[in-house]
Amino acid sequence: MGLSPSKRVDAALRRAPAFAASCDAAFDRCLADAQRAFPGVRRYQLADAAANIHSELRRTLPLVRRWVPSPPPRTRVDAALRAAGLEGEGELSRAQFGEFAAELFREAVLAGALEAALVRAPAAAAGIVGVGLVARAAPGVVGRVIAVYAAGVATAVYLSLG
Template structure:
């Protein structure tokens, strides 16, 4: 068996030199915005950092360009912080910001690839129709996701 899509997306993000560079740039920008008052990124800065990361990654990482059309909303930022086990931190180090970013964009890519469910529900399509569309779309999305990781 191969790796799950979640692990493949995570590995693809972490392997991308542009991902590490974007994380470093976002970290440095957050420190500059705080005028050096802190040694790390404060939690209130994470939404802005996520938007900066999105702009940089969208330009350089095909997975983000294809599956994450807009910056992650605050709710997703908060969820990624919790999932990374960093919600108790006063500020994030450079390495912790990288962990947070990997969690945030892995989940955003996976959510973007599975977005058809929301469209079917919003359109109030019959459950059987949504189920068939989801099955077809999921197969196509999974194939596209694996091919884009290739």
């Protein structure tokens, strides 16, 4: 399938002009909210900044519209800060903020896609088993049909990530 889902989402985010524009707008808004008292975004501003980015991306970027229905919660914001290696920073520069946002939304998209796949697959598998029982199909046939369906769901989700 080529790139891993994580790299595929990361590339899609980073090459989207809307993502860069929303990060810049959120960064500038954080500076304005703090009355330019700091040269960067402070940690306490990150959750609001993430909500601002989400609001903008939800309108302009299909990847976020489909897989991230609500702004990332504070726990995900903190996890993204750690994953980006920025937890020790008192404030984030524009470049650091962009890295943080890419990490945050990449993980949010992947989590949303995984959740959607996990919600769809069990219900469909139960339906396939029910049809197999009614049709008196051999268990091996039902198992293969479920495997093919699961592979199809995984492929559909993967292809939608880029």
